[in-house]
Structure formats: C-alpha cells, structure tokens
Amino acid sequence: MRSNKPQLNNNKMVVGKLYMLDLSSPVRAVLLTEKALGIELEHINVDPIKGEHKTAEYKKLNPQHTIPLYIDGDGTIVWDSHAIMAYLVGKYGKDDSLYPKDLAKRAVVDQRLHFDSGNIFANLRAIVFPMWSAGEKGPNQKQIETVDTQYDFLNKFLAGKLWMAGNTVTIADFSLISSVSSLMYVVPIDSKYGDLLAWIERCEQLPYYEANGKGARAFKEFVKPWII
Numbered sequence: 001m002r003s004n005k006p007q008l009n010n011n012k013m014v015v016g017k018l019y020m021l022d023l024s025s026p027v028r029a030v031l032l033t034e035k036a037l038g039i040e041l042e043h044i045n046v047d048p049i050k051g052e053h054k055t056a057e058y059k060k061l062n063p064q065h066t067i068p069l070y071i072d073g074d075g076t077i078v079w080d081s082h083a084i085m086a087y088l089v090g091k092y093g094k095d096d097s098l099y100p101k102d103l104a105k106r107a108v109v110d111q112r113l114h115f116d117s118g119n120i121f122a123n124l125r126a127i128v129f130p131m132w133s134a135g136e137k138g139p140n141q142k143q144i145e146t147v148d149t150q151y152d153f154l155n156k157f158l159a160g161k162l163w164m165a166g167n168t169v170t171i172a173d174f175s176l177i178s179s180v181s182s183l184m185y186v187v188p189i190d191s192k193y194g195d196l197l198a199w200i201e202r203c204e205q206l207p208y209y210e211a212n213g214k215g216a217r218a219f220k221e222f223v224k225p226w227i228i
C-alpha cells in the first residue's frame with residue numbers, strides 16, 4: 001500500500017485515501033463532502049460486485065467489508081459514510097456549517113443521518129442487493145409501500161425549510177440525496193411529495209452536484225434489468 005502521508009496533486013493537497021465505487025450511494029455522499037470542502041482524496045476503486053471488498057487486505061482495514069472506507073493522511077481509519085463525512089468536516093472544514101457544533105442543530109443533522117442509515121439506505125440495500133446478487137426482480141408491493149411512507153417523512157422534514165436540517169446545506173443533504181437519487185429509480189417519487197421533489201432539484205443545482213450525479217446515472221442503468 002502507498003504512503004498515507006498527505007501529498008500534492010495538481011497543487012492541491014491530497015489529504016487521504018477513499019476506497020470507493022461511483023455506483024455506491026454512501027460513497028457518493030462522501031464525494032459530495034469532498035467537493036463541498038474543496039479537499040482532494042485519492043480515489044481507490046473497490047468493486048463489491050467483483051468481490052474486491054472481501055480480500056484479506058481489505059478486511060484487515062474494514063472487518064465489515066463495506067465501501068466507503070477512508071484512511072486519513074494521519075493514519076486514522078474510518079468507515080461508514082456518515083462517520084466519514086463528520087470526520088472530514090471536523091478535520092478539514094473551514095467552519096462547521098456542514099456539521100454544526102451547536103448541539104441542537106447537530107441533533108437535527110444526526111437524526112437525518114440516522115434516518116438515512118436505518119430507513120432510506122436500508123431499504124435501498126434490501127431491494128437492490130437481491131437484484132444483483134441473486135437476479136431477483138423488484139421491488140414488491142410491500143417494499144413500495146414502505147419506501148413511499150419514508151418519502152412522506154422526508155417531505156415532512158422539509159416543510160418550511162430549504163434543506164434537510166434547516167436553511168443551509170449540511171451533510172444530512174449529502175447523505176439523503178445520494179440515497180434518494182438512487183432509490184427514486186427503484187421506487188418513483190409521487191408528485192404529491194412536492195417539497196421532496198423541489199429539494200432534489202435544489203440539490204441538483206449545487207455547483208458540485210456532479211460528484212453524485214455521475215454515479216446516480218450509472219446506478220440507474222445498472223438496476224434497469226431487474227426493475228419491474
């Protein structure tokens with residue numbers, strides 16, 4: 001493995017290594033954070049579809065064998081996109097706007113991050129994993145109803161707000177847009193969820209949105225064969 005020490009690349013300091021694949025929505029949440037912070041990470045592709053996450057070398061770094069995995073220039077190892085985003089903002093953010101230090105504000109961001117882990121991403125994974133691993137077609141009616149309920153919650157979180165945790169962009173938006181922009185190809189969002197649809201458009205206007213957009217389009221093509 002190469003050195004973990006920060007190195008210069010095109011006059012930008014490469015602050016750490018990200019083990020990743022564009023198709024993966026949690027990876028894309030970290031890519032959005034990287035761009036928003038204006039830092040540069042070395043990108044190392046690890047393709048779970050080819051089993052590249054199950055090598056002894058990778059499992060030594062992350063026994064849970066998930067992507068994304070981050071290794072900072074100082075050697076700190078972090079996995080889980082939500083933990084990586086929080087770490088990067090704390091270490092490299094010029095201010096705390098993406099992940100506020102204020103406890104009340106942070107609690108709202110944390111709730112949204114956990115909502116992604118426990119609900120939005122969890123359902124995306126539950127629907128998509130059997131597709132590529134076992135060729136199953138989906139989603140079924142029960143899954144559609146569950147996801148629709150979660151879209152309803154997201155729509156309610158946004159009532160009277162521009163962004164998921166208030167009126168400024170936070171890592172909660174990065175986490176949820178990366179998942180929602182994949183899930184919506186599997187379970188379309190009903191037009192009655194106007195605040196949610198407007199938020200997606202707002203995210204797409206962010207100057208660094210392509211960090212998610214490219215992989216989200218690739219995901220759409222990837223899942224097409226199994227969608228009923």
Ligand SMILES: N[C@@H](CCC(=O)N[C@@H](CS)C(=O)NCC(=O)O)C(=O)O
Nearest residue numbers: 024026048065066067068080081082
């Ligand atoms: N909660 C984790 C989820 C990570 C995750 O499940 N990543 C998938 C790819 S999208 C993966 O690595 N799957 C392979 C495995 O779990 O073995 C995060 O946010 O990083």
